[in-house]
Amino acid sequence: MSNNAEQALEKIKSLLGPKGWSDDREKIAPRLVEERGLFKGSSPLLVIPADTTEVSGVMKIAFDAGIGVVPQGGNTGLVGGGVPNGEIILSLERMNIIEDVNPIDMSMTVGAGCILANVQAAAADAGAYFPLSLGSEGSCQIGGNLSTNAGGVQVFRYGNARELVLGLEVVMANGQIWNGLQNLRKDNTGYDLKQLFIGSEGTLGIITRATLRLFPAPNAYATALAGCTSYDDALKLFLHARAKIGEQLSAVEVMDSFAVELAVRHIPNCRDPFNKKQNVYVLFEATSANPDAALNHLMEKVMSKAMEGGLADDVVIAQSESQREDLWRLRDAIPEAQKKEGGSIKHDISVPISKVPEFISRAIEIVKKEIPGVRPVPFGHLGDGNIHFNLTQPENADKQEYLSEWGRINALIHNLAVDMGGSFSAEHGIGLLKVADMDNLKRGDGLALMIELKKALDPTGTMNPGKVLNRPGAGPAKND
Ligand SMILES: Cc1cc2nc3c(=O)[nH]c(=O)nc-3n(C[C@H](O)[C@H](O)[C@H](O)COP(=O)(O)OP(=O)(O)OC[C@H]3O[C@@H](n4cnc5c(N)ncnc54)[C@H](O)[C@@H]3O)c2cc1C
Numbered sequence: 001m002s003n004n005a006e007q008a009l010e011k012i013k014s015l016l017g018p019k020g021w022s023d024d025r026e027k028i029a030p031r032l033v034e035e036r037g038l039f040k041g042s043s044p045l046l047v048i049p050a051d052t053t054e055v056s057g058v059m060k061i062a063f064d065a066g067i068g069v070v071p072q073g074g075n076t077g078l079v080g081g082g083v084p085n086g087e088i089i090l091s092l093e094r095m096n097i098i099e100d101v102n103p104i105d106m107s108m109t110v111g112a113g114c115i116l117a118n119v120q121a122a123a124a125d126a127g128a129y130f131p132l133s134l135g136s137e138g139s140c141q142i143g144g145n146l147s148t149n150a151g152g153v154q155v156f157r158y159g160n161a162r163e164l165v166l167g168l169e170v171v172m173a174n175g176q177i178w179n180g181l182q183n184l185r186k187d188n189t190g191y192d193l194k195q196l197f198i199g200s201e202g203t204l205g206i207i208t209r210a211t212l213r214l215f216p217a218p219n220a221y222a223t224a225l226a227g228c229t230s231y232d233d234a235l236k237l238f239l240h241a242r243a244k245i246g247e248q249l250s251a252v253e254v255m256d257s258f259a260v261e262l263a264v265r266h267i268p269n270c271r272d273p274f275n276k277k278q279n280v281y282v283l284f285e286a287t288s289a290n291p292d293a294a295l296n297h298l299m300e301k302v303m304s305k306a307m308e309g310g311l312a313d314d315v316v317i318a319q320s321e322s323q324r325e326d327l328w329r330l331r332d333a334i335p336e337a338q339k340k341e342g343g344s345i346k347h348d349i350s351v352p353i354s355k356v357p358e359f360i361s362r363a364i365e366i367v368k369k370e371i372p373g374v375r376p377v378p379f380g381h382l383g384d385g386n387i388h389f390n391l392t393q394p395e396n397a398d399k400q401e402y403l404s405e406w407g408r409i410n411a412l413i414h415n416l417a418v419d420m421g422g423s424f425s426a427e428h429g430i431g432l433l434k435v436a437d438m439d440n441l442k443r444g445d446g447l448a449l450m451i452e453l454k455k456a457l458d459p460t461g462t463m464n465p466g467k468v469l470n471r472p473g474a475g476p477a478k479n480d
Helices: 003-016 025-032 052-065 116-125 142-147 231-248 257-266 295-308 321-332 334-340 353-370 399-403 406-419 435-441 446-457
Strands: 069-072 088-091 098-102 107-111 165-172 177-180 205-213 220-228 249-256 280-288 314-317 375-381 386-392
Touching (some): 003 052, 025 088, 052 165, 052 177, 052 205, 069 142, 069 205, 098 116, 107 116, 116 142, 142 205, 220 295, 220 321, 231 249, 231 280, 231 295, 231 353, 249 321, 257 321, 257 334, 257 375, 280 295, 280 321, 321 334, 334 375, 353 375, 406 435
Parallel strands (some): 069 088
Antiparallel strands (some): 098 107, 107 205, 165 177, 220 280, 249 280, 249 375
């Protein structure tokens, strides 16, 4: 590391005081790897600022010294976006205050380091609802959720993170603070700047606070699991439910037969509620703020009509909260169950909803030809056309040898999704994992425009170098 960089690190330490930094190898180690162990990095310093002014001070020093900075939330991201490559790690964890919950304006203002589950709980305490919901909600942070434009199981009704934000505060690469916090439902004063930072994975600035949109809390639920003969039938069943249940339908999740089989095999208290194994399972949930909404009655009517029409072979409808939890457990268990079955090559693609069955059948044909014995585990958010087309290793295969096929298989499946009018990253983002796909598959002039924006907002490549875009002006880190 150059003298200049070393002096800058010392300046940062004295700015933050002893609570605000660590160079303890053991403390830093878990922050150098991501969830799936695909990437491992290095960093000389972890900084943990207490507030926006301190974030701004750190960024100014780093910018002037040409040191890269990687923002980190809960480090649950699945594409390596938070893994440093010699840069400083900036954790938002101390900025975890719920500042204000406003049930009249239906908004809440929170620090970027708030854990998502705490944000949901604070909204609920005020009698409102913050709908973002992910398997990682006990540890991911709202700043990370907004930076990745997170999706999850409620997107069908409420939209992804992008649609749940009214205002943001952001510290720019040079330390400048942009205060865009507001709780207006309407503001048509030119460019929507907050949307630049949402989904930019820390490459344009650091989100320090956010004003989020709230909704009426659900007081009635109807949850149903349907078994279908084919993905074509599953799609028809979804279209039927969407037409008949309308805006009260909030989640529509699809699970392949093998995904359910793995959940039942490996995860305690997971049970297939049907007497006969189904080919495709679809989980539906409808909710209403009105406690007297007869949602179960509606769900029963809709599902019996579907069975009469041959769209579903069998359906169960939860009759209690514990039965509802049982049905959701099956869906939530899939990623963990897959881990126990060996190596998994994973995809997070989207296609137009109408093409989900065709995508799954073509993708299965491709991978079975490429890796004989591979066991596809498609599941995900049918209502959004977002399928996690995951592939469990062939039985008795060598895990590492199988995982070495990750890039080659990803390229084939990402190409297929894009050829079908879809996207190679539906909700997890780009990070390091999909930078090459940005070069090869990003449509139109989008990439060139993104590079121009990056240069304008982060001219020296200080912010999260090498992530999302791997271009001059976008990184790599300047520290040595
Ligand atoms: C079990 C499990 C289930 C998951 N389910 C889903 C799912 O259903 N849908 C989904 O979308 N994702 C899912 N994820 C992925 C992950 O949880 C999300 O991407 C989440 O939004 C990341 O939040 P985080 O706080 O952990 O961010 P991190 O992993 O810490 O960071 C993610 C990216 O955001 C940047 N970043 C973090 N904080 C800030 C900030 N304050 N300002 C600027 N940049 C920042 C980082 O540099 C990095 O590029 C899941 C992950 C796991 C482990």
